Amino acid sequence: MASCDVCNVCDSPGTFAGASDVAPVACNVRAFANDTFTFWRCPNCRSLHCREDADLERYYRAYPVKSHVLDFWARAAYRNLLRRLARAGLAGGMSILDYGCGPGLLVRFLGEQGFSSVTGYDAHVAEFADRAALDGTYDCVIAQDVIEHADDTRGFLLDLLKVLKPGGMLAIGTPNAAGIDLARPETFSLSLHPPYHRHLLSEQALLDLASSVGLEPLARYRRFYYDTLWPTVNYRFLRAYVRRAGNVLDAAFEPPRVGLVLTSPLLWAHALLGYFYPPRSEMMVVFRRRPPESA
Template sequence: MAFCTRCNLCEAPGTFATAADVLRVPCNVREFQEQVFTLWRCTGCGSIHCKEDVDLSKYYAQYPLKDQKPGFSEQIGYNNRLRLLKRHGIGRSHRILDYGCGAGLFVDFLRQNGFHSAQGYDPYVPSYRDGGILKSSYDAVVSYDVIEHDDDCRAFMRRIPPLVRPGGVVVIGTPNADHVPIERKGDPGFHPPYHRHILSERILLALGREQGLEPVAVGRRSFYDSLIPTVNSRFLWRYLEKGLLDVVCEAPKTGLVLRSPDLLFLAFFGYFVPLRDYIMVTFRNSGQYGWRN
């Protein structure tokens, strides 16, 4: 284990000692909410790093999202993810892999919508741990909210091209370090110590290009953003800020919303005041690297 005090992402790596911003941010999981971590922004690339290294297995043992059930927001959000894939030519006959699928909710959603070849892989979830899944190649690989959990984001990206046929689609969704609101330490984009590195847009695109993944579309909103009341990232992030990440798996806190003028406002109008603190990049695999014939 080593502290992250030097950027492992960019060509002119900044260090903790010369950081552009330094924040002390508490963990937003109830079990660990007393613990505070140091986040710092690289002067070279604008990415944000969690300084402390920890035994993450202890933290994932209590991770609330392991028990996440599909709710109303997820149905809308997953439909937005699916529309993005369709826009890039992915249909029901295509093979899709959700890389880092967690509880597999999006895999279930795809299958329910006729994408019967959809698969999921997640080494931390027993039902999706089968490494055999990674021996196949896919028409599309999606990975939402995963790369920022990896200690080595470059190594993460290197693992993607061998999974995608040349010309296939890769979608990476992750918080965007360029716009995470540093004045709001409870913002779920920070999420220490689980989020090891929050990438700037420039670095995310560069990591893809290094692996022969050519960016073809950049969306600067969350897949949760919709005009439907309460289903937009500004409302959802603020709701998580007030209730901690655990609320994802709990009954809706209607009283909390009704007592909070800011939550009420964002429930209806959040879509129109986006933070742009999330990014979804669609890449095409050039097949230049890592392709197994």
Template sequence: MSILEVCRVCEASSISDTGIETALAPANVRSLGNAQFRVWRCPSCRSIHAGDQVDLESAYRAYPFHKMKLDWVLSLAYRRLTQRLSQAGLKQGQTVLDFGCGGGSLTQYLREKGYRAVGYDAYSPRFSDPAPLEERYDLVISQDVIEHVEDPITTIARLEALCRPGGLVAIGTPNAAAIDLDEAEKYVHSLHQPYHRHILALPALQEAGRNIGLKIERTYLTGYMNMPMLSLKFLHYYMGCFDGTLDVLFERPLNSARLWLNPLTGFYLFFGYWLGDETEVFVIFRKP
């Protein structure tokens, strides 16, 4: 295989016939069936890049996350997220922008908890009004966004520009450094092809922030959605009890013999959280 690529994270050129890490990652969304997509890893910053150009507009048409609603599971995760943000100094009454807010569930939760939260999402008809981008915020949060865009470094700079001096920029994203491309099947939900265009390695994310003058306030080696009893490991196991796609998470079926009869269900339910693998990270930066 001949590869001629430039890393969109560190700008390193990787020109190689051999020695560069590549893999074929299966799709994990039902509408894409058994499709497989090529990914490659930058040998310099260890970030992972999607190698196939696809019609993303059509891939997003049946995207399962569009069904996400603020329910008790999400509220538990957001409570955990809010704890992290308050520990970093966020106070009730302060202003928050959720950049890439999807259906707006986090914005809704934060408002209910007394924060002045607004959402922006270019791809969500309800939140595509760019007016919130004229303001500056005490916290700019962006969860599961930078890995979806074509230029993650520019997006991080955009988040910084939307934050007021002294405010916080919080970024949640998968961590390429924790993904082993030799076992692409095992990391299928982190690779999430073809939707994740550029997955940064944690050190590359931290450096991208430092390069634009942000200071690292806190780094969490788990995503806030990863909770005891509802750990990512358990959710991955649960999806595997059905057809292994992300769609299952939004349907919440229970009719699987494997789910009820396999002792691994209890194992992952009770101990999954402690098998952490650092595939999801959450970094809170402060703008001086």
């Protein structure tokens, strides 16, 4: 990993020295809650960057996402994600790679839904760390909450292209830097999430970068795939719940604190109605890789 004082996303990169939008942000993983990092916004592309270097192997060893299970909430969210992909053209016979799959819940869910060729890869999870998964090419590549973890954003996109067939579908879900207010870092802790999140793109920066490597958008969503009409399965509720539970990501993967919800009118409101007023801090774009002759 490397420190970041120059934007590595856009063609006219801004610098930390010239940034006016800067804020200290605490790590929101319980084991590292005393660690603070600096985020700054590129004045050109509006992307956000974590300035400091970090020993990410140390941080990933205590990563709470590894304890995620395929429960009711995960299944409801994955059904929503699958609907997005199906609308963009995903069909049962296609080969799928979940790049950055964590404990493999989406891999398992898609298998349950009848997809017979689903592969997971995640360098930080032993079960899925075999790079042989990257030797082939796929009809569909899913990278949900991954690109922001990459130290080299453009290089990461190019790596995804290596495993995506021409004409194939690439789904990228990531925080939208344009919807994050650095003056309120506690509110946006799930999106900022240092030091795991290295570079958070604005929507326009993602579109521009993708176009430059031969990708064209098929669909755009300005809300998290977790947003459903099921009570409590929406991002507004999740963000508020985590904040009330100590503002640590761990709370999202621990047994639900039912009493915390029952005694909070705000959480009740978010649980029932949060779908209808989603935060604008998350996005997903589904791309198609242009064939070589049209790239």
